[in-house]
Amino acid sequence: MIFTLVLFGFALWSVVPLDRNVVGREGLRLGLDLAGGSYLVYQADLTGIAPGTESQIMDGVKGVVERRINALGITEPVVEIQRQEGEYRIAIQLPGIADIEKAKQMVGLFTILEFREQDATGNWTPAKGTVNSEELTLTSRYFKENTFVTVDQYGKPLLVFEWDETGAQLSKQITTRLLNKPLAIYLGDEPLKGEDGHIIAPIVRAVITDRGQIEGLSLADARELSLLLNAGRIDVPLGRWADGQFQPSIPLYERTVDATLGQDSIRKSIIAAVVGIVLLLIFMLIYYRLPGLVACLSLGIYGTVLLAIFKLVPITLTLPGLAGFIVSLGMAVDANVLIFERMREELRGGRSLTAAVEAGFNRAWTAIRDSNITTFIACIVLFWLGGTLGALMVRGFALILFIGVALSMFTAITITRTFLRLITGSQVITNPAAYGVPLSTVRNTQ
Amino acid sequence: MIDFVAKKQWFFLISWILVIMGITSLIVSQVQLGTPLRLGTDFAGGTSMTLEFNPAVQQSRLREEMAKLGYDKATIQNAGEGRFIIHVKELTSDEAKELAEQLGAALDSQVKIGDYYLASPTVGARAARSAVIAVIVASIAMLFYIVWAFRHMPKSFRWGSCAVIALIHDVFITVGIFSLLGLLAGVEIDALFITGLLTVVGYSINNIVVVFDRIRENKAKAISPDFAVTVNSSIVETLGRCLNTSLTTLFVILALFLFGGATIHYFVLVLLLGVVIGTYDSICVAGPLLVVWERGEWRALLPWVKRPA
Numbered sequence: 001m002i003f004t005l006v007l008f009g010f011a012l013w014s015v016v017p018l019d020r021n022v023v024g025r026e027g028l029r030l031g032l033d034l035a036g037g038s039y040l041v042y043q044a045d046l047t048g049i050a051p052g053t054e055s056q057i058m059d060g061v062k063g064v065v066e067r068r069i070n071a072l073g074i075t076e077p078v079v080e081i082q083r084q085e086g087e088y089r090i091a092i093q094l095p096g097i098a099d100i101e102k103a104k105q106m107v108g109l110f111t112i113l114e115f116r117e118q119d120a121t122g123n124w125t126p127a128k129g130t131v132n133s134e135e136l137t138l139t140s141r142y143f144k145e146n147t148f149v150t151v152d153q154y155g156k157p158l159l160v161f162e163w164d165e166t167g168a169q170l171s172k173q174i175t176t177r178l179l180n181k182p183l184a185i186y187l188g189d190e191p192l193k194g195e196d197g198h199i200i201a202p203i204v205r206a207v208i209t210d211r212g213q214i215e216g217l218s219l220a221d222a223r224e225l226s227l228l229l230n231a232g233r234i235d236v237p238l239g240r241w242a243d244g245q246f247q248p249s250i251p252l253y254e255r256t257v258d259a260t261l262g263q264d265s266i267r268k269s270i271i272a273a274v275v276g277i278v279l280l281l282i283f284m285l286i287y288y289r290l291p292g293l294v295a296c297l298s299l300g301i302y303g304t305v306l307l308a309i310f311k312l313v314p315i316t317l318t319l320p321g322l323a324g325f326i327v328s329l330g331m332a333v334d335a336n337v338l339i340f341e342r343m344r345e346e347l348r349g350g351r352s353l354t355a356a357v358e359a360g361f362n363r364a365w366t367a368i369r370d371s372n373i374t375t376f377i378a379c380i381v382l383f384w385l386g387g388t389l390g391a392l393m394v395r396g397f398a399l400i401l402f403i404g405v406a407l408s409m410f411t412a413i414t415i416t417r418t419f420l421r422l423i424t425g426s427q428v429i430t431n432p433a434a435y436g437v438p439l440s441t442v443r444n445t446q
Numbered sequence: 447m448i449d450f451v452a453k454k455q456w457f458f459l460i461s462w463i464l465v466i467m468g469i470t471s472l473i474v475s476q477v478q479l480g481t482p483l484r485l486g487t488d489f490a491g492g493t494s495m496t497l498e499f500n501p502a503v504q505q506s507r508l509r510e511e512m513a514k515l516g517y518d519k520a521t522i523q524n525a526g527e528g529r530f531i532i533h534v535k536e537l538t539s540d541e542a543k544e545l546a547e548q549l550g551a552a553l554d555s556q557v558k559i560g561d562y563y564l565a566s567p568t569v570g571a572r573a574a575r576s577a578v579i580a581v582i583v584a585s586i587a588m589l590f591y592i593v594w595a596f597r598h599m600p601k602s603f604r605w606g607s608c609a610v611i612a613l614i615h616d617v618f619i620t621v622g623i624f625s626l627l628g629l630l631a632g633v634e635i636d637a638l639f640i641t642g643l644l645t646v647v648g649y650s651i652n653n654i655v656v657v658f659d660r661i662r663e664n665k666a667k668a669i670s671p672d673f674a675v676t677v678n679s680s681i682v683e684t685l686g687r688c689l690n691t692s693l694t695t696l697f698v699i700l701a702l703f704l705f706g707g708a709t710i711h712y713f714v715l716v717l718l719l720g721v722v723i724g725t726y727d728s729i730c731v732a733g734p735l736l737v738v739w740e741r742g743e744w745r746a747l748l749p750w751v752k753r754p755a
Contacts, residue, residue, distance in 0.1 A: 251564070327698060382584075393637065
């Protein structure tokens with residue numbers, strides 16, 4: 001009982017300010033179909049990438065995409081790598097109203113990094129050199145792919161890199177010219193910045209030909225930079241495949257939902273939830289009486305705990321997810337129904353209340369377990385299916401239904417039981433009619 | 447006591463009508479559209495949009511204007527409150543905006559794109575394949591579950607087969623209804639349709655298992671020498687449980703269907719149909735089927751065939 005109260009109290013505490021940010025109690029995380037926003041999925045063109053290095057390269061590509069989107073000032077973008085059937089995809093979620101065309105432009109750019117030097121007026125211009133009488137800019141294209149992070153004898157991070165033949169020639173000319181001057185690294189028109197917000201522009205301390213190292217970076221920056229440099233070694237355009245042709249910059253999936261439509265969906269879901277729950281409660285009260293009331297209480301706790309889980313994990317709520325939540329409320333009662341039906345049978349059989357309650361729980365457990373296994377199977381398969389489709393929505397529904405059903409089994413056998421034991425134990429209400437079994441129908445065997 | 451088993455011919459007749467209606471619709475759809483079900487953007491690719499017109503416009507007028515602009519093959523669904531969900535060939539977001547503006551001008555209404563969704567046509571076929579694989583995997587997993595759940599039943603193969611036949615019958619009816627809706631109202635099936643279908647199949651199995659479990663219990667108790675009586679009293683005894691668990695779920699689904707908005711309207715409809723049909727078949731079809739098999743009265747399955755005098 002105490003456990004139940006503590007659980008409920010904690011869940012309530014974490015849920016109550018649904019839309020305010022309080023320490024440790026963030027608002028529910030809403031998917032783009034509720035909050036409005038965009039979702040983009042691109043395929044990566046990995047032709048020309050050495051087999052076995054794809055996942056490393058993709059980590060770098062992801063870093064590049066994140067930087068580009070952050071540069072647009074979009075808050076909290078979610079970028080993830082999806083892998084299926086040996087093919088890599090980048091999925092991007094942009095919450096809120098964003099200039100989707102601009103975002104698409106940025107994402108579609110290649111992932112080459114460019115080195116820049118400062119001219120007399122302080123502007124950063126591409127660092128160029130001449131190889132075979134051709135003027136070339138020093139870019140990440142010329143790295144060997146063995147860039148790595150290590151520490152020096154003082155424990156400071158070091159980024160070690162190696163140039164290929166062309167890179168070595170360019171680097172020699174440029175570092176000779178820029179001795180004791182900074183060299184910045186640009187992604188498109190944006191300089192790379194460290195976690196402290198400063199531009200990453202290491203000072204050239206020596207002439208670098210084939211091998212070199214960068215000092216003075218934080219460990220996180222060094223790691224990030226090595227990823228970017230490795231990824232930037234080769235062009236990994238993002239776009240999509242169509243009939244064996246790669247179409248750069250065109251997304252495989254694109255979805256944009258208007259925020260007002262999302263709000264409308266939320267409003268309608270709330271109305272539906274309220275109507276559904278009220279119907280459910282009325283039915284339970286009329287049909288099962290006192291245990292029905294207990295089921296309602298238990299359902300209230302169930303709903304609150306489930307919301308708390310959504311917030312604390314956190315789980316992104318989508319519209320189908322919200323539907324899954326509401327459906328799971330209906331299914332949650334299912335376990336209670338099974339128990340109460342069994343209890344009524346036991347009561348009719350002439351058992352005492354306490355014995356009927358215990359028997360109801362014990363005998364109904366296998367039925368509850370069995371009846372939920374198939375839902376779990378469906379949820380697991382759906383979760384997998386959701387991953388192979390561009391659709392976030394399928395996953396949201398499957399995940400929430402799974403959690404909901406699992407939790408409903410738990411609440412039915414712990415919370416409902418605790419309440420019922422408390423009531424029957426206290427001997428306050430002993431008339432079987434209160435349990436939905438009129439006295440006249442009880443078989444008199446006692 | 448209601449005698450469900452005695453009325454089995456009627457139930458079989460209803461089921462046959464629904465199943466045949468569904469199959470007919472699937473065939474007609476295959477001929478007219480090239481697919482047994484009208485495929486949505488997830489599976490067919492292209493662009494779908496929710497257009498919000500203010501003031502609201504007539505669906506027929508919208509169709510006319512779209513045809514004038516060359517979109518005569520577009521699927522248009524009325525989502526209420528001046529909203530229409532249209533599915534057209536692939537349009538970039540700029541092209542989509544242009545189309546919306548042209549429609550707004552032609553229909554003299556303010557128009558806004560509420561939901562824009564583009565899926566590359568090449569991934570549609572793969573998504574459809576994934577969906578088919580998901581359905582097969584789930585079916586096999588559930589079949590294993592049925593084998594496991596029926597391991598203590600007498601003649602477990604026969605009982606399991608009856609359960610599976612009842613489930614396939616559910617799926618056929620639900621899919622058939624959506625095929626019909628696709629033909630009549632332009633309703634498309636998407637990834638969420640598959641989601642709903644798998645969810646309700648999982649949900650329906652339980653009801654059948656509960657009924658069959660009770661039949662097994664009662665048979666062991668030998669409450670009647672007549673198998674039909676045993677089956678019927680088992681159905682009646684579990685009626686409260688079956689109806690109540692379905693009703694509680696149905697209340698919330700119905701509320702979602704009526705008030706939940708257009709975006710998930712048909713997803714919720716799958717759930718609604720699935721729960722209703724699943725409950726119907728666990729009470730009226732699965733048990734009687736068992737009796738038919740047990741007695742070898744195969745003629746009862748074809749209620750329109752006259753019994754020999």
